[in-house]
Amino acid sequence: MLSLMRGEWYQARKSFAVRLVLVCTIIVGVCFERMSQEYYIANNQLEYATVGGCLCSMMQDTAMCLLYASVFAGLMIGGAFENRTIQSEICSGKKRTYVYLAKMVMYLLVVTVLSLAYWFSGAVVIGLRYGLGTSELIGNLSKPEYLVGMVIACVFADMSLSAICGMIGFMIRKTGVVMGVCFALILAGGNLLAALLPENVSKYFEYTPFRLAYRVLKYDLTWGEIGTTCLFSLLWIWFILGFGIWRFQRTELK
């Protein structure tokens, strides 16, 4: 497992796509946030001129996280089947479970790093300019411990969504198709499900990977919400990885 992880890390480190997207993310994040700030301050929406408010608004952009998850599920997982590196790992005597886990862990790490870069690229600039803000303005998000809790919960929640993309990558195994299916299916499917489900069922929808992140994206955040979001996210990740491994062990590879 350790050697597989080292191999995955080496691949990620050498990947031009990862470096390019990381740099673009930081540039886009800073520019986007600067433009937004000017608008919010002009409209007296001062809560956005705080680290918590800025992070909250950036994290609500889950489509961005889904975009990273889809693109890298295609590049890192679909691409690995196409260039036969996964097959090579299996041929060299590595257990399928470890191959799956190593690939998924590195994939989730890359997507998380990119998401964090996106969230913090703007928040750091805001933090340096305006500080954390007051509790009257943004409630608990003025306190560093709640900010950390929100970010951790959101990272886990986004990981659970990305894990679905990763699993799709292992099922479809074609770069372009994986990207398209992950983005279109999850984005459209998630919204469609939320709209179509009856009210008594849809209240549980917030406990699915599609909506988990939104549970912690609010100013009056509580430790209970942070805890349950982390717990449900980890349960989903565990379930998705487990199902993915079970399926991958039975998959015929070309």
Next chain:
Amino acid sequence: MSDVIIEAEGLTKSYKSQTALKNVNIKLKKGKIYGLIGKNGAGKTTLMRMIAGLGFPEEGSLSLFGKKTGRERTGEKNRIGMLIESPALIEGMNAKENMHWQCLMRGYPNYEMEEKLLNLVGLGDTGKKKVKNFSLGMKQRLGIAMVLLGNPEFLMLDEPVNGLDPTGMVEIRSLLKRLNEQEDKTILISSHNLPELYQTATDYIIIHEGEIREVISHEELEEHCKSYISLESTDTEHMVMVLKKYLHTENFKVMPDYSVRLYDLFTEREKIGQILYQNGVVLTEFSIQQATLEEYYMHVIGGNTNA
């Protein structure tokens, strides 16, 4: 210790309605170079994929180095170097980086070995050139270098000379022979290039429609690919009649191109020419030839050409 590296018993596999492998029984013994011969869709790659653990048989058992269960077999796979279909290459990296990734993944990074193997396959001077800019032959060479990492005892190569130029083919052939003779490596090569295989393999496995039709050694093949006298005439029917009536032989075959292959009377070549001439047969071809592996293969699978 047993000298059997791979043993398959009753391996069967089908895809939807098509049977890819039918009750395959083979034993690959240490120290040999096996040539796996079969046309497209015969089951060569399916068999290799089963051995590699990429596919699963529906029936039958498979043992690697005497280990039968899936978990035990996985442990033994680091003693095998496999190149199936196409090499596992990361296009955005150069040759050295690909070798290094493979070493890290396998758990034995060794820069010295990486350099040595790259030089061995003639890619030591590719520098920072990315694999995506490599020719097919260069990719194939790099694939072979990667297969040799970790000094495996058994090499399984699917079309290893695919895309190589004639010089490259000769180099890879001599490399494989050297590995077999000097380092006692067992090799299984699948190839459509039968003349190339004929110069490399010590044993041949002929697979057709998912069935192993024959396993034959190079010596036995040479015995089967016996010499014959090739006769061509303007009137094949008349020549056949003369062969039967005046030379008292039926040990010949009429080929689809109307030439005749005569398998005896080698010591009476002058007599053959004389009798045919006396009976009005005008010969346009009279030569001694030998059947090739290709012809023998066609004969075994019941194709048009007969050995």
